[in-house]
Amino acid sequence: MPGDSFEVRMTPPRAGTFIYHTHMLELRQTVGGLYGALIVLPEGATWDAEHDHVYVIGNPRITGVTINGARTLSQLEVPAGVTQRMRFINITVANPNLRVRIVRGDSTLAEWTAIAKDGMDLPPHQRVTGPAERAVSIGETYDFAFTPAQVGAYTLQVRSGAGALLAQQPITVVVRR
Numbered sequence: 001m002p003g004d005s006f007e008v009r010m011t012p013p014r015a016g017t018f019i020y021h022t023h024m025l026e027l028r029q030t031v032g033g034l035y036g037a038l039i040v041l042p043e044g045a046t047w048d049a050e051h052d053h054v055y056v057i058g059n060p061r062i063t064g065v066t067i068n069g070a071r072t073l074s075q076l077e078v079p080a081g082v083t084q085r086m087r088f089i090n091i092t093v094a095n096p097n098l099r100v101r102i103v104r105g106d107s108t109l110a111e112w113t114a115i116a117k118d119g120m121d122l123p124p125h126q127r128v129t130g131p132a133e134r135a136v137s138i139g140e141t142y143d144f145a146f147t148p149a150q151v152g153a154y155t156l157q158v159r160s161g162a163g164a165l166l167a168q169q170p171i172t173v174v175v176r177r
Contacts, residue, residue, distance in 0.1 A: 015042040016119030017054075017087045017141040035091045040119075052085045055100070057136070057158055057167070059092045065166035067158055073169035076156075079176040083147040086112065086156075090136040097161025101133035102146060102171070105153035109133055116143035135161075148173040 012018070021035035037054045041047065053076065055067050067073055078084050088100050102110040109131040114122055118141050136142055148154065154171040 012038075012040040014119065015040045015045070016116060016121070017089065017143055018119045019056075019089050019091055019139065019141060021091055037087070037089055039087070051083065052087070054087045054089070055156070055169075056089045057092060057095075057098060057100075059095065065092060065095060065098070065158060065160075067156075067167045067169060071167045073156075073167075075170045075172055077172045077174055078148065080148055080151050080173050081176050083145050085115070086144045086146050088134075088136050088142045088144075090138055090140055092138055094138075095160070096137045097135060098137070098166070099133060099135050099157075099159045099161065100142075101157050101159065103132075103155050103157060104150070110146065110148060110154060112144040112146045114142065115145050117141070151175055 018038040018040065019035065020038050035056070035058060037056050039047070039052075039054060057065060057067055058069075059065050060069065064071065086102075090098050092098065102112065104110055111129055112132040113127055113129040114134075115127055116122055132144070132146065134142055134144075148171075151173050154173060156169040156171055157165055158167040159165055
């Protein structure tokens with residue numbers, strides 16, 4: 001009932017990036033922001049917020065597409081040569097063709113390596129390194145390893161299927177300390 005609470009205990013089948021959202025009054029509650037990420041770590045692992053970044057792409061209150069509730073996230077600073085895990089979740093209501101990408105300051109695509117899809121680690125033959133751009137449809141999750149080699153300005157972008165910029169985060173790659 002409204003104002004009440006309950007406790008849920010579950011045992012995830014494996015480590016990975018998952019989504020939670022409602023299936024009761026789904027449209028109303030999803031645009032109201034009732035969704036999020038469930039990150040399940042391997043047994044014995046601890047969360048590493050410096051190198052593991054979660055991006056929940058949604059559209060609360062139908063005000064447009066956001067990343068973690070904002071159209072522009074604050075700047076992320078990462079050291080060159082250090083791998084970052086980028087976890088992308090599309091839980092928008094009507095944006096099946098969103099594209100996530102990381103571009104350098106000169107607008108060329110950076111590179112990343114696909115490492116997981118829908119909460120499942122990819123087998124070695126599917127861990128492909130290539131241009132940092134991927135379509136992420138509604139209900140999908142993708143994890144990438146991003147190891148920027150060059151110091152400088154980058155931008156994480158979320159674009160529509162037609163190419164319009166919807167949300168972003170500036171990334172500054174600095175000299176490794």
